[in-house]
Amino acid sequence: MHIGIVAEQSGVPTKTIRYYESIGLIRQAQRTGAGYRVYGEHDVQTLRFIQRARGLGFSVHDVSGLLGLWHDAHRTSAQVKDMAKRHRAEIDRKIAELHGMRATLDHLIAQCHGDERPECPILDDLAGETRVSGAADG
Amino acid sequence: MHIGIVAEQSGVPTKTIRYYESIGLIRQAQRTGAGYRVYGEHDVQTLRFIQRARGLGFSVHDVSGLLGLWHDAHRTSAQVKDMAKRHRAEIDRKIAELHGMRATLDHLIAQCHGDERPECPILDDLAGETRVSGAADG
DNA sequence: CATAAGGTTTCCAGTCACTGGAAGGCAAGG
DNA sequence: CCTTGCCTTCCAGTGACTGGAAACCTTATG
Secondary structure, three states: OOHHHHHHHHOOOHHHHHHHHHOOOOOOOEEOOOOOEEOOHHHHHHHHHHHHHHHOOOOHHHHHHHHHHHOOOOOOHHHHHHHHHHHHHHHHHHHHHHHHHHHHHHHHHHHOOOOOOOOOHHHHHHHOOOOOOOOOOO | OOHHHHHHHHOOOHHHHHHHHHOOOOOOOEEOOOOOEEOOHHHHHHHHHHHHHHHOOOOHHHHHHHHHHHOOOOOOHHHHHHHHHHHHHHHHHHHHHHHHHHHHHHHHHHHOOOOOOOOOHHHHHHHOOOOOOOOOOO
């Protein structure tokens, strides 16, 4: 299989496949005489694995770790679960951060008339006058 | 005021102030004979404005727009409110994305024993065998 | 055999918003 | 004069790609 086919079957763009190879996330592909990369079914599986893990928000670094565990017969499920739990905690942190922003924005938007006049509590708040909110101050 | 004092008073690191100047977010500072940047109270206010807007998750590009509106006597509050609402929608999109990931992760974590054995539904799911979840497939 | 279309190669640059570090100049104090 | 600390510029790196250019390969057609 050439890279285009693998891209199609795995859902990972050719550019990204080459990028993954360049950073060592996937092994260097074999080449044809002309220098074309050649892949097998196994590579498609690996790229799908990567694609799903990335879809769950795991960093490329963490995906590398997950691939390692996937291929490690001596892994423990505790190791994998631990990674997943740590990642979930990080997602929770991000969600909380976004919720904080959202709450403040919501409040500011409610205060603003949104008409043709220039008076705007949103800008006033950002400028530090007549503080209207507090959720994203710290 | 020199840059270090402004950094302290605004909460924006010196490196970042120089960076903001380099990309044109803030105007070029005046200089002393020796080349040191010199700032006034106004600059501190501007940097605080920027800091708060960034804290609400606005991109630097959007902050630039907000600064423009802030200094525009002919602005309308509708323009500002519109920007805020668009940004809120983007935040909502991100929150939804993270919630999706979280739900899938939660499900996978619950399935995994997390003991010393290698069997792991998390890896199985990522590998595409015995699909356990569906929340982050698309 | 020439040509054209489309897939592939490498390399460089850009994204976003900084951040770290090096090498050197400047200011204030002892 | 020397030290300490702040300031300057410039370069490089972060994360995870993505776009584009120039050139090469493969296949199909006339």
